[in-house]
Amino acid sequence: MATALNTKEYCANDNEKSFFDILKDCLSKDFLFYAGYKNNFDSNSGDIDFIVLHPSYGLWIIEQKSFRLDNLIEVGNTDKWLVKRGIREVEERNPYKQANDNSNYIKGILGKNTNLTNNEGNYKGKLKFPINHFVVFDEMPEKDLIKANNIYSEKMTLAKDFIYNKQKDESDWENKFKSLRIHSFLCKLSNNDIEEIKKTLGISRAIVNPNLKEIGVTDVRQENLIKDNFNQHLLIEGPAGSGKTIIIVLRAIEIKIKNPEWNVGIFVLTKFMANYIRTLLSAYKQSLGDIDIKVYDIFEFANSNCIEKPDYDKFKKLNNKDYFIPALLSAIQSGIKDDSKLDAILV
Incomplete structure (x- = not known):
């Protein structure tokens, strides 16, 4: 069971609350996660659905969407998607780009803490750990995502059919999170590193x-x-x-x-x-x-x-x-x- 750093009351809707419970139950005890992050002192801070941390793998920034196939009208590698909300058609931010922007934002915050950056070598001044990101589609299986203008990306998407597969255990979920990485991690975060991350983000x-x-x-x-x-x-x-x-x-x-x-x-x-x-x-x-x-x-x-x-x-x-x-x-x-x-x- 993963360690939740806050409660599901910080989630924006019932779908996020459901995924909160799934993360808590399905990830192993070495995972920590936080829901509904926002830096209220910075007008440029977006709402980040979930931040997940593992000492051996680094951080993931997660954007969650509850679209169904018939909600997606025009989607692709563009800044905006045209989606159906009720009877209205609206433009919304591409969730993959949103997750990427949120990842870069968190990287910028943590990078200001010199305790979290390399102090020598080729990566001097860079974070000691990777920050990856992906999108959760909790209402769409992989086949529907592939139909939707081929937006499915194995390294950046967690689909409904995996999320609700009762046969998946903690090791399956850990392997899945390991696969949802563009940047791998060869070191390991110490307890002090983890506390520095929590303190810098203000999620103690x-x-x-x-x-x-x-x-x-x-x-x-x-x-x-x-x-x-x-x-x-x-x-x-x-x-x-x-x-x-x-x-x-x-x-x-x-x-x-x-x-x-x-x-x-x-x-x-x-x-x-x-x-x-x-x-x-x-x-x-x-x-x-x-x-x-x-x-x-x-x-x-x-x-x-x-x-x-x-x-x-x-x-x-x-x-x-x-x-x-x-x-x-x-x-x-x-x-x-x-x-x-x-x-x-x-x-």
């Missing part, structure tokens, strides 16, 4: 206990938010499920590690969320030791640590619908007890 995992239980996944954008400038205010916005909680927890830990003398506190609105975050922090103690980060729900903090306690009745009598907000603000403005003051606050 959040591990919280010795059992390697994954509680959250951080992408490029989130990794940068966790480690962004600690000497200024930072506002993080996003919808439910976008990872704000894990960013706050990891950012608090990062601040505390870099500034062990600081008093760091996390504030939330409810006791439930406070207890949840305390649970996350206690899990990190397994590997980082005692992390002295205080977690409060705002009502608890105001009652125990403000010079004046919140007077909810006073503001309730003013017919203020959200009376607890001005009551809390009034208590905080009265001042904080000296032994409760914090150097860094995450809300």
Whole structure:
């Protein structure tokens, strides 16, 4: 079973989620893969469906398409294909060229890390490992791909009939991936090399206990938010499920590690969320030791640590619908007890 570096929720559609499960189940444990990669800090970054890594074979960049034969109207070795989407005919990027462009893009990112390039010889300055690419057609068997203007390329295509062949085991899948290479690899990536690749692409995992239980996944954008400038205010916005909680927890830990003398506190609105975050922090103690980060729900903090306690009745009598907000603000403005003051606050 392969190691997934994130979850299938990062996939763009159900077909990609299905292929995510197939990769996880059919590749051996030496394979690592990541779904739905995008560098949010670079407007030139495309959406990359899958990145697969193996220490003995290098990287593959995968573009997945769910075309059927009757969807393909005009295809070939051109920049654009004319395809049918529902009742409409639309132009779409040639998936082979898209996979090639994405491969070159990843090559450019990784090539900036000198720990991943050769420092001598004929290939000085070049990556120490190859980056290959191919296209997955999960709805088309080889015979249909050959019919479609002979677009089938054995070294650059994974077709439906292989993907869903129940007789194929891990060794068959490994051999298939080995065959989907234009550039071979004579060396082997060390664990440090693999960690450098993950760090450079920003696809590291959040591990919280010795059992390697994954509680959250951080992408490029989130990794940068966790480690962004600690000497200024930072506002993080996003919808439910976008990872704000894990960013706050990891950012608090990062601040505390870099500034062990600081008093760091996390504030939330409810006791439930406070207890949840305390649970996350206690899990990190397994590997980082005692992390002295205080977690409060705002009502608890105001009652125990403000010079004046919140007077909810006073503001309730003013017919203020959200009376607890001005009551809390009034208590905080009265001042904080000296032994409760914090150097860094995450809300």
